[in-house]
Amino acid sequence: xxxxxxxxxxxxxxxxxxxxxxxxxxxxxxxxxxxxxxxxxxxxxxxxxxxxxxxxxxxxxxxxxxxxxxxxxxxxxxxxxxxxxxxxxxxxxxxxxxxxxxxxxxxxxxxxxxxxxxxxxxxxxxxxxxxxxxxxxxxxxxxxxxxxxxxxxxxxxxxxxxxxxxxxxxxxxxxxxxxxxxxxxxxxxxxxxxxxxxxxxxxxxxxxxxxxxxxxxxxxxxxxxxxxxxxxxxxxxxxxxxxxxxxxxxxxxxxxxxxxxxxxxxxxxxxxxxxxxxxxxxxxxx
Amino acid sequence: xxxxxxxxxxxxxxxxxxxxxxxxxxxxxxxxxxxxxxxxxxxxxxxxxxxxxxxxxxxxxxxxxxxxxxxxxxxxxxxxxxxxxxxxxxxxxxxxxxxxxxxxxxxxxxxxxxxxxxxxxxxxxxxxxxxxxxxxxxxxxxxxxxxxxxxxxxxxxxxxxxxxxxxxxxxxxxxxxxxxxxxxxxxxxxxxxxxxxxxxxxxxxxxxxxxxxxxxxxxxxxxxxxxxxxxxxxxxxxxxxxxxxxxxxxxxxxxxxxxxxxxxxxxxxxxxxxxxxxxxxxxxxxxxxxxxxxxxxxxxxxxxxxxxxxxxxxxxxxxxxxxxxxxxxxxxxx
Numbered sequence: 001x002x003x004x005x006x007x008x009x010x011x012x013x014x015x016x017x018x019x020x021x022x023x024x025x026x027x028x029x030x031x032x033x034x035x036x037x038x039x040x041x042x043x044x045x046x047x048x049x050x051x052x053x054x055x056x057x058x059x060x061x062x063x064x065x066x067x068x069x070x071x072x073x074x075x076x077x078x079x080x081x082x083x084x085x086x087x088x089x090x091x092x093x094x095x096x097x098x099x100x101x102x103x104x105x106x107x108x109x110x111x112x113x114x115x116x117x118x119x120x121x122x123x124x125x126x127x128x129x130x131x132x133x134x135x136x137x138x139x140x141x142x143x144x145x146x147x148x149x150x151x152x153x154x155x156x157x158x159x160x161x162x163x164x165x166x167x168x169x170x171x172x173x174x175x176x177x178x179x180x181x182x183x184x185x186x187x188x189x190x191x192x193x194x195x196x197x198x199x200x201x202x203x204x205x206x207x208x209x210x211x212x213x214x215x216x217x218x219x220x221x222x223x224x225x226x227x228x229x230x231x232x233x234x235x236x237x238x239x240x241x242x243x244x245x246x247x248x249x250x251x252x253x254x255x256x257x258x259x260x261x262x263x264x265x266x267x268x269x270x271x272x273x274x275x276x277x278x279x280x281x282x283x284x285x286x
Numbered sequence: 287x288x289x290x291x292x293x294x295x296x297x298x299x300x301x302x303x304x305x306x307x308x309x310x311x312x313x314x315x316x317x318x319x320x321x322x323x324x325x326x327x328x329x330x331x332x333x334x335x336x337x338x339x340x341x342x343x344x345x346x347x348x349x350x351x352x353x354x355x356x357x358x359x360x361x362x363x364x365x366x367x368x369x370x371x372x373x374x375x376x377x378x379x380x381x382x383x384x385x386x387x388x389x390x391x392x393x394x395x396x397x398x399x400x401x402x403x404x405x406x407x408x409x410x411x412x413x414x415x416x417x418x419x420x421x422x423x424x425x426x427x428x429x430x431x432x433x434x435x436x437x438x439x440x441x442x443x444x445x446x447x448x449x450x451x452x453x454x455x456x457x458x459x460x461x462x463x464x465x466x467x468x469x470x471x472x473x474x475x476x477x478x479x480x481x482x483x484x485x486x487x488x489x490x491x492x493x494x495x496x497x498x499x500x501x502x503x504x505x506x507x508x509x510x511x512x513x514x515x516x517x518x519x520x521x522x523x524x525x526x527x528x529x530x531x532x533x534x535x536x537x538x539x540x541x542x543x544x545x546x547x548x549x550x551x552x553x554x555x556x557x558x559x560x561x562x563x564x565x566x567x568x569x570x571x572x573x574x575x576x577x578x579x580x581x582x583x584x585x586x587x588x589x590x591x592x593x594x595x596x597x598x599x600x601x602x603x604x605x606x607x608x609x610x611x612x613x614x615x616x617x618x619x620x
Binding site: 023027076077100101102103104106107108109110111138139140142143153154155156157158159160161164165181183184188208210211212213214215218234236237238239240241260276277278279 | 341343344345346347348383384385422425427452454455456457458480482493494495496497499500502503504505506507512548550551579580581604605
């Protein structure tokens with residue numbers, strides 16, 4: 001068992017004929033992901049990347065292929081509608097890699113997600129990778145290796161850096177979840193920690209966090225009150241000055257609670273082991 | 287009250303913000319001399335407050351917040367947000383459920399807490415609703431009327447204010463055309479340059495915010511100080527890598543540049559090709575430590591090594607690269 005995606009996950013790609021959509025579909029299929037088709041309105045009936053069927057609507061795609069997960073790879077103005085369409089068609093796992101979805105739209109969507117029991121990863125996220133089984137999104141497959149460590153991160157590249165290093169040291173992973181760096185995302189650290197806590201294959205969890213926001217502090221509270229599995233953490237941005245945006249829309253210190261130091265202390269107090277550098281993560285995981 | 291939304295939005299300054307509020311039916315008085323002429327002297331008002339709506343990071347529910355102004359001095363623009371952070375007990379807040387909207391009773395709670403005379407509660411509720419409509423229709427992250435003055439003639443008037451708009455709404459929000467970008471918006475777009483300690487000897491160029499922050503932390507861990515931080519992000523590396531290099535090369539005092547690229551979906555050989563071209567076109571007068579890993583990394587590093595560019599060191603391991611760059615920043619003689 002792993003979390004969110006595995007070999008059985010039947011994935012469609014909304015926006016399969018677009019630049020990003022076709023690129024990542026190709027990568028996902030090459031990795032072995034069970035991509036069963038794609039959706040591009042007005043191109044229904046055609047054949048897309050590696051012969052995958054294209055449908056006009058998610059409903060038709062689901063009827064025909066029994067898809068149960070969708071990757072949203074459409075442009076920002078269309079992303080929110082694509083998410084609603086997927087929910088309406090009965091898809092309950094949606095990964096949205098599109099960058100630039102307005103916060104108001106995600107706020108409005110939140111209630112609908114809860115009401116319908118839909119899991120949204122992102123928006124503006126790298127996606128989910130279960131090594132040797134399935135990749136939904138843009139996490140490069142070669143960085144991972146099947147194993148027992150569950151990984152959750154806001155940053156994509158930093159996660160790639162650390163996980164690739166783990167893999168080189170033969171430390172494998174159950175599932176990697178990139179939740180995205182926007183100020184409001186569909187799935188946060190606590191949601192993923194909960195899933196890893198319940199997953200039989202996951203023995204340890206690696207949480208990669210950064211400055212800005214309170215999400216890591218919520219995670220610390222959850223770790224203290226609910227986690228029985230060991231949590232190893234790394235928080236980037238100890239040397240980031242306050243008030244300066246470090247690239248991610250959410251990586252911005254505005255109060256003392258949002259600094260790396262504060263978060264590290266909170267996580268340590270909650271019982272997590274916190275690495276000082278990315279390289280030290282490996283030592284703590286061994 | 288959790289952290290106030292602080293993603294830097296695009297700002298509509300007072301005159302434009304007041305225009306948007308007026309469009310939603312709020313009486314605005316932009317010019318205080320005109321106010322005085324009309325007999326609506328702020329000093330002679332019945333009540334003054336600041337009223338704001340803010341999105342909260344990590345939350346799907348916006349918050350309406352109000353703070354009394356009398357007898358304290360006027361809060362500057364953005365004052366409500368400042369108070370929420372520094373002295374949250376001085377601010378009255380109500381959380382809005384989007385599907386339900388801002389209810390009358392919520393605005394009434396605020397009016398009561400602010401000690402607005404009861405006969406003016408209806409007027410206050412109307413302004414709060416109008417501000418909420420304005421907030422939603424302008425894709426705002428933060429909207430503030432400050433001050434909101436109840437004149438001695440019994441009318442609520444907005445005298446100044448600000449709206450910060452979500453830059454993600456670019457594709458549908460015409461108001462963004464008139465908004466000022468946040469001061470730290472990188473040029474060219476999608477590239478971030480943060481001068482941390484101008485005049486310092488070490489610069490870092492990276493291709494991700496998270497990896498960049500981790501790199502800075504490692505430099506600090508090895509006893510160094512990063513003077514300049516440039517995140518080239520993803521995509522269009524053929525333009526951004528040379529731009530970042532020239533930017534760093536133009537800074538005085540730089541003795542050592544650490545380039546840390548993790549190539550997830552790009553090819554290391556592509557990055558190496560751009561680096562070789564860039565470094566050959568303008569050979570560095572400082573030390574350059576290049577660390578590239580990821581897709582096709584062995585070939586990428588080989589390309590760089592084959593180019594034999596003086597002053598360029600190639601590393602595979604991040605800790606070693608950081609140690610070397612930090613050491614060179616200390617010892618390099620220009």
